[in-house]
Amino acid sequence: MAFQRSDGKLGKRTTIDDVAKLANVHKGTVSRALNSRTESQVSQETVKRVKRAAHQLGYVPNVMARSLRTSLSMTVGVIIPDLTNPFFPPIIRGIENYLQPRGYTALLANTDGHDAIEVAAFESLMERSVDGFILATGRHGDQEILKQAYERNVFAVMVNRGAGSIPYPLVTGNDSSGIAAAVNHLVELGHRDVLHLAGPFNLSTSQVRADAFTAACAAKKGVRGRVIEAGALSVAAGQSAMDAVISRQAGSGPTAVVAGNDLLALGVLRSLRTHGLNCPDDMSVVGFNDMPFAEDFSPPLTTVRVPLSEMGAESARMLLQNIQTGSQEAVTLIQPVSLIVRSSTGPAKR
């Protein structure tokens, strides 16, 4: 048994047989008595006796053995790029809050956005017989891994970004309405030249948000909307992209930036600081996601709040449902978003 010391001080973990012996029944009966689904097949008196014996011995069922028998590990693999990106913890908590009361456990894996690591993580979780996957990988298009998973009839739900042509379900926030709200807010503040600092276009969400941005600007008379693409969804990429914008057009150029996400917005904020520009006086900035502590940035960030925890819970719900029914459809669940106005946006000066 796992916790037995090498000095052999302790005995083995108590098994279902020990309980059976103490309760004077067969282990099969113990199994039935201790399982809520089969409890009704056992006489009430026996159930009571078995439970007392189990408690007395401190019996803890061995999930491994059960899983081996039932072919259900009661685990879910969760693959994300990077846990230290504050976007993900709320999603994961949402997932676990849904899974835990239902007896499931999440197995987490970080990929840092690398193909090879992602494949390795997938394989490693497959070895552990996870019953399905929740994928919040930052990857684009038709990843090989998704194709393989789908062909092997692996259950999976995507979060935030879709699976391209692979028909896996998707839970995501309402990108277009969020971007539209950001643009409207800026236009109301008098901004007429707005820049969208988009994430890499090979990410489906970046594309959707950029299109929504262009559409929202086009719908407003006299508003110029430009789009540039950042190299990654990171603070560093946001900063260097903004550096380039500032050095290209000193004085003229946009008076407001809608960033593809909060990390990019943070990079913009840093870039403004290093150039001695004030936010929002010289430049208004809007983020996306409302990640934790966005309200404590310098200045507090106006951003689009996405219900991350709910998205996580929803993805877990869909996955468990699909596992149970044995079916999988490419439905897309779109969660409503809302604009949170803080201090990084203000009236246009020009």
Added chain:
Amino acid sequence: MAFQRSDGKLGKRTTIDDVAKLANVHKGTVSRALNSRTESQVSQETVKRVKRAAHQLGYVPNVMARSLRTSLSMTVGVIIPDLTNPFFPPIIRGIENYLQPRGYTALLANTDGHDAIEVAAFESLMERSVDGFILATGRHGDQEILKQAYERNVFAVMVNRGAGSIPYPLVTGNDSSGIAAAVNHLVELGHRDVLHLAGPFNLSTSQVRADAFTAACAAKKGVRGRVIEAGALSVAAGQSAMDAVISRQAGSGPTAVVAGNDLLALGVLRSLRTHGLNCPDDMSVVGFNDMPFAEDFSPPLTTVRVPLSEMGAESARMLLQNIQTGSQEAVTLIQPVSLIVRSSTGPAKR
């Protein structure tokens, strides 16, 4: 098999027997050939044949079955208060970075600081036969759970906060040197009246840091060091504690605050903002931990950097080592810390 659809479209997952059949050997040989530790017991030719067969069939070993047989789950339970507290993700990544290449997987559980949830998480992880625990719970003193775990000979390593009188190993940052560096920095800036906003004193680290603060102030001539206790290690608690300080002593009082951690510091920052006070002009603030994005706060936070990822990796290393040797000693590993000076500290005005 887990991924088989209920419509029965797919066959069962390939087992070691399938590989044995294809390679024309016994499954025992396959097991030996595929396990690096026993590979040498098999002829090179056979190993090659087995591996080819395994690859051809897409064979994935069943970790459950292996664990059941070996009584080693190759998993580690990690219990933390809250994943969305940015203090923890770097620790967890450090843990996983150490575990993964060694074939171990971390099972994560959040307690939100609740006793009952902590016990439930512990039990749930015990059911999953984790080989040991890494505990970064925010709990104090001699928790019942720790006593139980120790009596059951469960392997565990504490991170950040110790286990009280229970002799579990501990990996932590150098609290006193960090606090001393913060105080010295403030004194050099001319501050002579400094406040320490400590975390709850029932946390061992809070106590250590408060004592270090008092000692550091006493070592400086003409420096007054006061300590107050926050109700929790949270932004809200920091804010309300600072609110109280400000309303009590308008005009006089401390010119600098050393907070028990970054979250408390953040609360102080918010409190200052709501009172129309400028940081650092009216009040300098120092945090502790250098959590992600501390540099993006309003203003960027001067804080003590703790090597969180390294601490995580170190705790994982100790745990695996203890599991392997079957021994457990109450050693304490203290990681060096460093002061990161940003914009939340400046010269004293008074």
Added chain:
DNA sequence: TTGAAAGCGCTAACAA
């Protein structure tokens, strides 16, 4: 309502 027995997939002790 309960007992008996088989077997999930794997490893390891023992034989050959």
Added chain:
DNA sequence: TTGTTAGCGCTTTCAA
């Protein structure tokens, strides 16, 4: 070097 065999602890038919 390889095969044989016996379980790890559990669930679940089938019988009684």
